[in-house]
Amino acid sequence: MFLKHTIRAVGAASVLMAGTAMAETITIATVNNGDMIRMQGLTDDFTKKTGIDVEWVTLEENVLRQRVTTDISTKGGAFDIMTIGMYETPIWGANGWLVPLDDLPESYDVEDILPAMRDGLSHDGTLYAAPFYGESSMLMYRTDLMEKAGLTMPEEPTWEFIREAARKMTDREHGINGICLRGKAGWGEGGAVITVVANSFGARWFDMDWNAQFDTPEWKEALTFFVDMMNESGPEGYATNGFNENLSLFQQGKCGMWMDATVAASFVTNPKDSTVADKVGFAMAPHKEGVSKKANWLWAWALAIPAGTQKEDAAKKFIEWATSKDYLALVASKEGWANVPPGTRKSLYENPEYGNIPFAQMTLKSILAADPKHCCEKPVPYTGIQFVAIPEFAGIATEVSQEFSAVYAGQQSVDEALAKAQALTNDAMEAAGYR
Amino acid sequence: MARAVKTRRKALNTALAWAVGVLIFFPILWVVVLSFKTEGDAIKTPLEVLTAPWTVESYGVVQERSDYVKHFFNSVVISVGSTLLGLLVAVPAAWSMAFVPSKRTKDILMWMLSTKMLPAVGVLYPIYLLFIQLGLLDTRLGLVVVLMLINLPIIVWMLYTYFREIPGEILEAARMDGAGLREEILYVLTPMAVPGMASTVLLNVILAWNEAFWTLNLTAAKAGPLTAFIASYSSPEGLFYAKLSAASTMAIAPILILGWFSQKQLVRGLTFGAVK
Amino acid sequence: MATRHSRSAARLMMAPAVILLLGWMLVPLTMTLWFSFRKYLPLRGGDLGWVGFENYVRFVKSASFWPSVQATMTLVVGVLVITVVVGILLALLLDQPMWGQGVVRILVIAPFFVMPTVSALVWKNLMLDPINGFFGHLARSLGLQPVDWLSQASMPSIIMIVSWEWLPFATLILLTAFQSLDSEQLEAAEMDGAGPVARFFYIMVPHLARAITVVILIQTIFLLSIFAEIFVTTGGAFGTKTLTYLIYQRVLESQNVGLGSAGGVYAIILANIVAIFLMRIVGKNLDA
Numbered sequence A: 001m002f003l004k005h006t007i008r009a010v011g012a013a014s015v016l017m018a019g020t021a022m023a024e025t026i027t028i029a030t031v032n033n034g035d036m037i038r039m040q041g042l043t044d045d046f047t048k049k050t051g052i053d054v055e056w057v058t059l060e061e062n063v064l065r066q067r068v069t070t071d072i073s074t075k076g077g078a079f080d081i082m083t084i085g086m087y088e089t090p091i092w093g094a095n096g097w098l099v100p101l102d103d104l105p106e107s108y109d110v111e112d113i114l115p116a117m118r119d120g121l122s123h124d125g126t127l128y129a130a131p132f133y134g135e136s137s138m139l140m141y142r143t144d145l146m147e148k149a150g151l152t153m154p155e156e157p158t159w160e161f162i163r164e165a166a167r168k169m170t171d172r173e174h175g176i177n178g179i180c181l182r183g184k185a186g187w188g189e190g191g192a193v194i195t196v197v198a199n200s201f202g203a204r205w206f207d208m209d210w211n212a213q214f215d216t217p218e219w220k221e222a223l224t225f226f227v228d229m230m231n232e233s234g235p236e237g238y239a240t241n242g243f244n245e246n247l248s249l250f251q252q253g254k255c256g257m258w259m260d261a262t263v264a265a266s267f268v269t270n271p272k273d274s275t276v277a278d279k280v281g282f283a284m285a286p287h288k289e290g291v292s293k294k295a296n297w298l299w300a301w302a303l304a305i306p307a308g309t310q311k312e313d314a315a316k317k318f319i320e321w322a323t324s325k326d327y328l329a330l331v332a333s334k335e336g337w338a339n340v341p342p343g344t345r346k347s348l349y350e351n352p353e354y355g356n357i358p359f360a361q362m363t364l365k366s367i368l369a370a371d372p373k374h375c376c377e378k379p380v381p382y383t384g385i386q387f388v389a390i391p392e393f394a395g396i397a398t399e400v401s402q403e404f405s406a407v408y409a410g411q412q413s414v415d416e417a418l419a420k421a422q423a424l425t426n427d428a429m430e431a432a433g434y435r
Numbered sequence B: 001m002a003r004a005v006k007t008r009r010k011a012l013n014t015a016l017a018w019a020v021g022v023l024i025f026f027p028i029l030w031v032v033v034l035s036f037k038t039e040g041d042a043i044k045t046p047l048e049v050l051t052a053p054w055t056v057e058s059y060g061v062v063q064e065r066s067d068y069v070k071h072f073f074n075s076v077v078i079s080v081g082s083t084l085l086g087l088l089v090a091v092p093a094a095w096s097m098a099f100v101p102s103k104r105t106k107d108i109l110m111w112m113l114s115t116k117m118l119p120a121v122g123v124l125y126p127i128y129l130l131f132i133q134l135g136l137l138d139t140r141l142g143l144v145v146v147l148m149l150i151n152l153p154i155i156v157w158m159l160y161t162y163f164r165e166i167p168g169e170i171l172e173a174a175r176m177d178g179a180g181l182r183e184e185i186l187y188v189l190t191p192m193a194v195p196g197m198a199s200t201v202l203l204n205v206i207l208a209w210n211e212a213f214w215t216l217n218l219t220a221a222k223a224g225p226l227t228a229f230i231a232s233y234s235s236p237e238g239l240f241y242a243k244l245s246a247a248s249t250m251a252i253a254p255i256l257i258l259g260w261f262s263q264k265q266l267v268r269g270l271t272f273g274a275v276k
Numbered sequence C: 001m002a003t004r005h006s007r008s009a010a011r012l013m014m015a016p017a018v019i020l021l022l023g024w025m026l027v028p029l030t031m032t033l034w035f036s037f038r039k040y041l042p043l044r045g046g047d048l049g050w051v052g053f054e055n056y057v058r059f060v061k062s063a064s065f066w067p068s069v070q071a072t073m074t075l076v077v078g079v080l081v082i083t084v085v086v087g088i089l090l091a092l093l094l095d096q097p098m099w100g101q102g103v104v105r106i107l108v109i110a111p112f113f114v115m116p117t118v119s120a121l122v123w124k125n126l127m128l129d130p131i132n133g134f135f136g137h138l139a140r141s142l143g144l145q146p147v148d149w150l151s152q153a154s155m156p157s158i159i160m161i162v163s164w165e166w167l168p169f170a171t172l173i174l175l176t177a178f179q180s181l182d183s184e185q186l187e188a189a190e191m192d193g194a195g196p197v198a199r200f201f202y203i204m205v206p207h208l209a210r211a212i213t214v215v216i217l218i219q220t221i222f223l224l225s226i227f228a229e230i231f232v233t234t235g236g237a238f239g240t241k242t243l244t245y246l247i248y249q250r251v252l253e254s255q256n257v258g259l260g261s262a263g264g265v266y267a268i269i270l271a272n273i274v275a276i277f278l279m280r281i282v283g284k285n286l287d288a
Helices: A004-022 A034-041 A043-050 A061-073 A088-094 A115-120 A144-148 A159-169 A190-199 A217-233 A243-251 A264-268 A312-322 A327-333 A346-350 A360-369 A393-408 A414-431 B002-035 B046-051 B055-064 B070-101 B105-117 B120-134 B140-165 B168-176 B183-209 B226-230 B241-261 B264-271 C005-037 C054-061 C065-094 C101-113 C116-128 C134-141 C153-179 C183-191 C196-223 C228-233 C243-253 C258-286
Strands: A025-031 A052-061 A081-085 A128-141 A179-181 A256-261 A280-285 A298-304 C039-041 C046-050
Touching: A004 C243, A025 A034, A025 A061, A025 A312, A025 A346, A025 C005, A034 A052, A034 A128, A034 A327, A034 B055, A043 A052, A043 A312, A052 A312, A052 B120, A061 A088, A061 B120, A081 A088, A081 A312, A088 A298, A088 A393, A115 A128, A115 A298, A115 A360, A115 B183, A128 A144, A128 A159, A128 A312, A128 A360, A144 A159, A144 A280, A144 B241, A159 A217, A159 A256, A159 B241, A179 A217, A179 A243, A179 B264, A190 A217, A190 A393, A217 A393, A217 A414, A217 B264, A243 A256, A243 A264, A256 A264, A256 C134, A264 A280, A280 A360, A298 A312, A327 A346, A327 B140, A360 C228, A393 C243, B002 B046, B002 B241, B002 C065, B002 C116, B002 C153, B046 B264, B046 C134, B055 C054, B070 B105, B070 B183, B070 B241, B070 C005, B105 B140, B105 C196, B105 C258, B120 C183, B120 C243, B140 B183, B140 C005, B140 C153, B140 C228, B168 B183, B168 C065, B183 B241, B183 B264, B226 B241, B226 C116, B241 B264, B241 C101, C005 C039, C005 C065, C005 C258, C039 C258, C054 C183, C054 C258, C065 C101, C065 C153, C065 C196, C065 C243, C101 C153, C116 C134, C116 C153, C116 C228, C153 C196, C153 C228, C183 C196, C196 C258, C243 C258
Parallel strands: A025 A052, A025 A081, A179 A256
Antiparallel strands: A081 A298, A128 A256, A128 A280, A128 A298, C039 C046
C-alpha cells in the first residue's frame, strides 16, 4: 500500500517536473517485429507517466544491426536505447559499451526474469540489457492433418518420427507441405535453424581448441537429414524461406509442421491472421534418437543503453516501463493476454489467465530446456546455442549459412558445402587470432 | 493504299509500344493496386486481388506507425538542398571548363566522375567517425553536404555540356560591351542556360531522393528521409504485402509525379549533351 | 583568345568544386588506406596496431574474392548489354509514329523514379516470390511449377531487376539520338537500295555511338556500387556476392574494418581500371 502511494507520488512529481522543466526526448532504435510495433503504439502511456518523449527509429532486423553496431563501436551516440539480441549483449557488455542495469528498483523485481534470459543477457554476472521478449524454438503442427495421417504427436518427438509424419502429411496436389523450416541465408535465419538441428544430432560449431567441426560425421548426418527431409516434404524454394515466409505459409494452411520461434505461436493461433488458428498443436523441438539435446534455441530481444548517452536516467525509466510486469498487464488489457510479449518473466507463466493460453506452457518448457552455457552434447568453449557469442560469429555464420542455402537450392552437395564451411570458418578464426 | 498501309503500321506500332510500356510499368502498377487491398487479399491470385474490395486501410496503418510527413519533409530538404548547393559550386566550375578550356579540362571531368566509383560501404566507418567529430550525425545539413558531394560530378558534367552549346561569340559581344565576369554569368549566360539547369536540377533531385545508403546509415530519428521510412516495412512478421505496398507508394509517389510533370526537361537532362 | 586574366579567374571558379571533390576523395581514401594496414576490429577494442599487407593478402586469398570480382563483372556487363540492346529496340519502337506516344513514354520511364530499395523489395516480394508473388501465381494458373527465381536464377534475377531500373535511362538517351538522325540521309540510303538492316547497321548504329557511350559510362559508374538490390534480395547468397557486397560483409557483418578497407582499396583499383578503359573510348567518342 505504502509502496503504491510512493510510486504514485513519484509519478506525479515527475509529471510535474516534466511540465515545468523540459520535456526530455529519448531516441530508441528498434526492430520492426509485431511486439515492438505494439510497444510503439503504447508509448503515450509512458510519456503520460514520466513526461519523457520518445522518438522511434524502427528498422528491419539486418538494417538495425548494421546501424546500431556502427553507432556503438564508434561511440556515435545517435541512440539512447538500442534493441539488441542475446548475441550482441554479452559481447558489448564485455567491451564496456553498455550501461549496466544493476540498480533497477525493487518494484521492477529482477528476480522475476527467467534465469536463462538473465544469464544470456549478462556478462560476468552483470545484467546489460533487459529482455523485452524471449523465445525458444518449438514444434507447431496441424492437429487435423496429424489425425488424417493417423499419427499422434508425442510431447518430445524424434527427428525420425517427424520425417515420417512429414512424408505422410505432404499433399503437394493440395499445396500442403509436411514440414516447413527456414533455409534462408543469414546467421539469424536459416543459420540458427540448421545449428540447433545439428546440436540435436550431437554436433557442435567448435571443439575446445576452437577448431571448426564441420568435418565431423555429426554435421554431415544433420545436414544430410535436413536436406533429404526438406526435399521429400518441404515447400518449393525453401532455400529462401525465413521466419516470415514460413509464418505466412503456415497461416495459409500450407504447412503440416513448422519448427520455429515460440513467439510464432501467438501469430498462428490468432484467428484474425491465421486460417488454421484452431487446429494448431505444440510439441517440444525434436531431437535425434539417443541425443539428449533438443533443437531448442534461446533468444531474446532486449533493450540496452549505450554507455555515454546524456539521457541515461530517462532511458532507464523507459526500460523499466517497457519490460515491467505493468507493461504486460497494460498490453493484456488492450490486446488480450495472447498478445503479451512472452518469455521473460516467471510471474507471467504463474498467472492463471496467461496459463490458459494453449501455447504458454510449451513455450516455458522450451525456454527452460535451453541452456546457453551448454549448447551441445560435447563440451564447447563458447556460450550461446544457435550462435557462438564471439564478435566474429555473425560474419562467419552468415557465410556458412550461404553455403548451406546453396545446398538447399540444389546448387552444391552437402560435402562441398561442409568442406567450404570448414575452410572459411578456420580461416576467419585464424584471422581473429583464436588458432 | 499507301495511306492504309501507314495506318496499319501505326496501329501495329501503337499496340506493340503500349504492350511494352504496360509491361515495364506493371510492377509499379501492381504495387499501387496491392496498396489498396487488405493484407489477406493482397496475397491472393491476381484475379482474386482485382475483384477484392478496395480499401485505404493500409495507408492508415502506415501513417499511424511512422511519421510520413516528417520523413517526406526530410527527403525534400535533403534532395533539394543538396542539389541547390551543388549548383552553387558547379556553375562556376562548369562555366570555366566550358569557356576557358585547357588541355586538362577533360581529364578533370573524368577524374570528377571517377570519384563516384568509390564503394560507399568501404568508407562508412571513416565517414561515420568524421560525422561524429563534426557533429553532423543525424542532421539534414550533414546529408545535404554528403549528397551534394556525391552528385557534384554529375552536376558539373551536365552543366558543362549545356554551357558548351552556348556560342562563345555572344559572350564575347557582351564582354565588348563592358560586361564583367559577374554580369556575364548573371545576365548573359544564366538566362540561356536555364533550361539546361532545370534539367540538371531535376535529375539530381531524383538521384538524391533515391540515394539509400548514406541517408539510411547517417541518420537516426531526426533527419531520416523516406529511404529510412521504407526500411521499417521490408519484412516484419506476418502478412505485409499491403503495408509494404502502401509505404512504397507513399515513398515513390512524390518523385514519380514530379518526374512525369517535368518529363520534357528531364529527357533533355538525361541526354548529357550527348545528343543534340 | 582567352586572356591570362580570364584564365586565372577560371581557375578560381573551378577551385571550389575541385577542392571539395578532392577532399571528398582524399579524406576517406586516406582513412581507408590507413585502416587497410591496421588490424582494426571495432568489436575487439578497435585499432590493434600495424599489420602491414596482411589484410591485403587475406582479402585476396579468401575463397570469395575471385568469385566476387566475377560476379561484379557479370552484373555490370549483363546489365549494360541488356539495357543497350533492349534500349535500342525500344527507342526504335518509340520513334515510330503512334497514338498516345506521350503516355507510353511516361510508362517506360517510370522505373527510373523508383528508389532502389523499393524496387528490390517490390520485385522480391510482389513479383518473384514463388508462393505469393505475381509470377508464382501466373505459373500456377498456367499449370506450371513456380520458379524460385532468387535461388534458382539469382544472378539473372538481379540483372533483370537492375536492368529494369536502368532501361528507362538508356531508352531515353537513345531515343533522343534517333530523333536527331538526319532523315534525308536515311532516305538517300534507301534510294541507293540499302535494306532496313543495312540502314540500321551502317547509318543508325554509327550515329548512336556517342549516345551508347554515354549510357555505358554513366551506368557503369552506378552499377559498380550496386548494393541495395543485393542486400534486399539474396543477401549475397547463391553467387550474387559482388565485390561491393563482399566489402560490406567484411566491414559490417564480420566487423573487420581493416580487412574491409583492404577490399575497398582493391575496389578502387578495379574502378580505376574500368575508368581508364572507359576514358579511352569516351574520350574518343565525346570529343566531336
